[in-house]
Amino acid sequence: MKHPMKLKALALSMILTSTSAIAGEAGEIEYEIEFKNNQFAPTELVVPADRKFELEVENEGSEEIVLSIAELGIEIAVPAGAEREAYLGPLEPGDYEFEDSLNSSRKGILRVQ
Amino acid sequence: MKKLLFASLALLPAPALALDVSSPYVKEGLMEIETKNRIDDDHRQREDDFRRHSLSLNYGFSRWWALEVVTELEKQPDSGYGLAASAIENTFQLTTRGAYWLDAGIKLNYEMAHENGEPDEMEARLMLAKNVSRMRYMANIAVKQEVGDYSNDNPTSEVRLQTRYNYNKYFSPGVEYYAELGEWSDMQGWNAQKHRFGPAFYGKLADGVAYDTGLIFGISDKAEDTVFKLNLKYEFSL
Numbered sequence: 001m002k003h004p005m006k007l008k009a010l011a012l013s014m015i016l017t018s019t020s021a022i023a024g025e026a027g028e029i030e031y032e033i034e035f036k037n038n039q040f041a042p043t044e045l046v047v048p049a050d051r052k053f054e055l056e057v058e059n060e061g062s063e064e065i066v067l068s069i070a071e072l073g074i075e076i077a078v079p080a081g082a083e084r085e086a087y088l089g090p091l092e093p094g095d096y097e098f099e100d101s102l103n104s105s106r107k108g109i110l111r112v113q
Numbered sequence: 114m115k116k117l118l119f120a121s122l123a124l125l126p127a128p129a130l131a132l133d134v135s136s137p138y139v140k141e142g143l144m145e146i147e148t149k150n151r152i153d154d155d156h157r158q159r160e161d162d163f164r165r166h167s168l169s170l171n172y173g174f175s176r177w178w179a180l181e182v183v184t185e186l187e188k189q190p191d192s193g194y195g196l197a198a199s200a201i202e203n204t205f206q207l208t209t210r211g212a213y214w215l216d217a218g219i220k221l222n223y224e225m226a227h228e229n230g231e232p233d234e235m236e237a238r239l240m241l242a243k244n245v246s247r248m249r250y251m252a253n254i255a256v257k258q259e260v261g262d263y264s265n266d267n268p269t270s271e272v273r274l275q276t277r278y279n280y281n282k283y284f285s286p287g288v289e290y291y292a293e294l295g296e297w298s299d300m301q302g303w304n305a306q307k308h309r310f311g312p313a314f315y316g317k318l319a320d321g322v323a324y325d326t327g328l329i330f331g332i333s334d335k336a337e338d339t340v341f342k343l344n345l346k347y348e349f350s351l
Contacts, residue, residue: 063350066143066348070317071247071279071281072246073244073277073279073285074244077140077141077142077173077176079142085209086209086210087210087211087212092247097282099282101320101348102320102321102350104320
């Protein structure tokens with residue numbers, strides 16, 4: 001009698017595991033870019049090409065920034081001390097420069113692969 | 114007398130649009146100074162060399178709401194420049210960018226006419242945007258209603274469409290379509306409406322400075338032959 005119970009438990013655990021993997025696939029991944037010490041961190045952010053994701057921008061500086069990814073038509077205005085988010089993708093693979101559109105010396109790369 | 118007045122008003126050129134397709138996105142905490150300019154070329158003398166210039170101040174009070182104050186200068190073909198109107202525009206961003214299949218916003222405007230015989234006007238504009246990798250598609254659907262003295266009771270509507278390819282930050286090509294469909298209660302055929310279509314270009318000139326220019330061609334009899342537009346915007350943090 002123990003064998004069938006173990007098989008049932010194994011089958012149930014396999015179903016639960018596969019279900020959570022599917023939920024993970026369908027759920028949104030979140031990436032974060034911070035602005036502090038007058039620069040973005042990270043300066044290179046790698047994201048997947050084949051799915052939608054949330055991009056959160058946190059501004060720890062003392063002035064407003066506008067994170068712009070011109071080739072994707074994205075501008076996210078973030079007041080000092082605030083966090084703002086946008087949803088991107090699916091995107092074509094490639095490198096997309098991002099910058100503060102108010103001060104383009106602050107920049108980084110969004111690597112889609 | 115009233116009939117004579119309305120008949121004479123009907124002979125005046127219709128109010129002309131500022132040529133741009135509005136985005137549903139609000140930039141919180143940013144002040145924008147923008148000038149929108151158009152110069153018309155037309156084979157009809159009473160439409161030719163019409164010019165319109167506007168200057169606006171826009172501030173994003175929150176991530177969902179921006180307020181804009183606009184003043185408009187017009188030059189009619191047979192007269193000099195004059196102050197045409199002032200407007201107050203409220204833009205409400207309704208969705209977080211990219212959260213849904215379409216991004217949406219709404220703009221509510223009140224325009225006060227400064228020319229004799231011109232009515233004030235209220236406008237509600239639905240603004241939609243869809244971003245697909247480097248492509249952006251935008252649509253504006255507006256309903257306008259004249260109010261006050263000299264007003265017409267019938268609402269009018271217009272549609273504006275834009276498709277652009279985000280090539281780089283300095284230069285992105287696109288095409289735009291504008292349709293003034295006329296009064297709801299007396300919708301006319303294609304050639305009695307104003308339909309325009311043409312290429313447009315967008316980009317950045319310097320940090321915080323952006324342009325939007327284009328040559329828009331009339332594609333119905335009532336529309337102007339050609340309209341050149343040049344819009345410039347400077348945005349900065351307060």
